[in-house]
Amino acid sequence: MHSSQFKSRSLTQRLAIALAAGGLLFLLCLCLIFWLGWQGLHSQTQDRLQQAVQKLDLVFDHAHQVAIAVEPLLTDSCGEQELRLRKIVASTPDVRSVSIEHNGTMLCSSVYGHREQLVNMQPYAEGQLSLQANNLLSPDQSVLIYRRNVGEYSVLVGINGHDLSYVLGLLGGIRLQVGGLTLDAEERIRKAGGWVEGQRLSVASTRYAYRVNDIINAAIFRTYMLEHALLEGTLALVLSVFFGVACFRRTKSGLHHELNRALDAGEFVAYLQPMMNREGTQVTGCEVLVRWMHPELGLIRPDRFIPLAEDSGLIVPMTRELMRQVREAMGPRAAALPPHFHFSFNIAASHCHDLSLIEDCRSFLAAFSANPVNLVLELTERELIVPDETTIQLFDELDRMGVSVAIDDFGTGHSSLVYLQQFKVDFLKIDQSFVARIGSDALSRHIVDNVVDLASRLDLSLVAEGVETPEQAEYLMARGVDFQQGYLYGCPVPLADFWLEAKLP
Structure with missing residues (x-):
């Protein structure tokens, strides 16, 4: 299915x-x-x-x-x-x-x-x-x-x-x-x-x-009944509607329970998509994505369950599980990775409610002590991260640890500009919707050019998502985009297959 x-x-x-x-x-x-x-x-x-x-x-x-x-x-x-x-x-x-x-x-x-x-x-x-x-x-x-x-x-x-x-x-x-x-x-x-x-x-x-x-x-x-029970019938209808809505919301908590069960059963697995250098000749990193291996429904894409995970707060232990899988699979082979290899993980507002993410990142980096890697946390647009006292302390400590911060899907929402003002950002990720229209839409090219110019002025590195054609890759390369990611270079694959697919030594 x-x-x-x-x-x-x-x-x-x-x-x-x-x-x-x-x-x-x-x-x-x-x-x-x-x-x-x-x-x-x-x-x-x-x-x-x-x-x-x-x-x-x-x-x-x-x-x-x-x-x-x-x-x-x-x-x-x-x-x-x-x-x-x-x-x-x-x-x-x-x-x-x-x-x-x-x-x-x-x-x-x-x-x-x-x-x-x-x-x-x-x-x-x-x-x-x-x-x-x-x-x-x-x-x-x-x-x-x-x-x-x-x-x-x-x-x-x-x-x-x-x-x-x-x-x-x-x-x-x-x-x-x-x-x-x-x-x-x-x-x-x-x-x-x-x-x-x-x-x-x-x-x-x-x-x-x-x-x-x-x-x-x-x-x-x-x-x-028309004379005496019309009001009662109307109230019954209203009550039933409210009860139906309550059940609809209640069943959502049932899906949260299903996510929790799947997390305990180890059904969420890490998939890696390669990230290429500017010339597109070498794998310099990867973005860690999640897939749900459901026992009945098979492989489920993240857009089907990530919003529920974020609503329930299960996105935090889910990210921790992905970090564990990656460090246990890749840590022992750290010496064979290219220098300063990038591992990118998406984080949401739920990760910023406490400081547990610091320990998760510290454990991840410690697994690659033989050949230190760059750990990048991508801030998503789905829910705005509010810069309160805990959040500021969290990002200050992550910066001291050398953890980089990227703004995912840059240019698609107001949150991108807010994050630029409130946090120390290292990367901008150009949204794939703009990349996909390169060569066919003048407005998208102008947006990409402006994002490139903004990154240059702010001394930020650039990553282009969704690169699927040589024409797109050449356009981005000509404008000095630092990293490229997309199906032109490789689709997300399980951890066990990434080493071979990325042609790592």
Whole structure:
């Protein structure tokens, strides 16, 4: 598997994990919101039904009070009863009429007075309530009759269906059920069971023979959720996004752990790229680069993992490991190296947080005591090195040890000029992007010429990176560039192959 796949796979995995985590949380939040919404709607509906029972019980309490008030009049003549009946009805809320019935015959009514007539004895729920679309007293309106039996007599109290429907309408689409009939908020009487699909909720009165019903279905639930759960859904989405971002960042720490594992396993190996003299005839040094020999992904280039190593601080032990590998492989053969051979290592801002780099450099130089070499530290552009007290002490001590400092990729960023002002610099490395356009881009040639002029004025040595054609090499040679590096002279190779590839004795 190519190294380019590492970065894309790592990023893809992190994105997949983040999306899956955020999506799962959002799904769980939605499930919780829907469950709470359903419970809330259920509870709200139950509360409305309880309120309906309380209000309707109060209406039937008035009817019950009328029936009790009429009991003493049962044996009186209708002439004596009629006025009393009308007064009782007029002084009692919610009651439309009251009648006295004896053995199926109406004897007296608050509406018609004395009028002996057979009463339509429709079934009464538990002998107490009867819901009727019309009756003798209210032929064009629905009515609910409350019946109270007293021996051979019955007191029939009429309650206007319109008033009951009004109460039901105040509390939503609730239906009043008496026996096998129901009354809705539009004063329609239907057979019980004629409902639209949904979950039916019902609360029965404990004092009177009726119950109130309602339903919950998808349409009602959708409306309820839009009214009550829109904010919660938005918060769930925001929370899920933040959680996904947190997971994305957290998985980055997982990659840091993978780098740490690889460092412990010795999977980071040194590759050396030769650096030629001005004429391009002799190898005078090399730049030490790092490659990751991943057990599954194979060889991984540094641009795929170096930024992560710098973010995690693992770049410091990684550089220390490269120095160890180079000094152990090349130190024993130091005498065979050309005089003042250059070894260049890249360092980042993390190396400047403490003074451990001094000891690393001292150990490296000590390995070449038989033929002293030039150790060069290249300052990279990825993260600005701040010249604080520790950094100043670090570079002063490195200078006393004879360690040289180079500015890598000179001319590509603001940091290059800042480093020139803040640190004692020995080398400038012309970025390969300028070298690559020599012969094809006038602006790049001018930049190279200006860098050469600047180095000459500041008495700094020059290294050109990315030299790939004889034309580029001749141009740089003509302008006095001290060292050249690029695929024209050799690509980075493992330590074991460098001696042969560089044609060293």
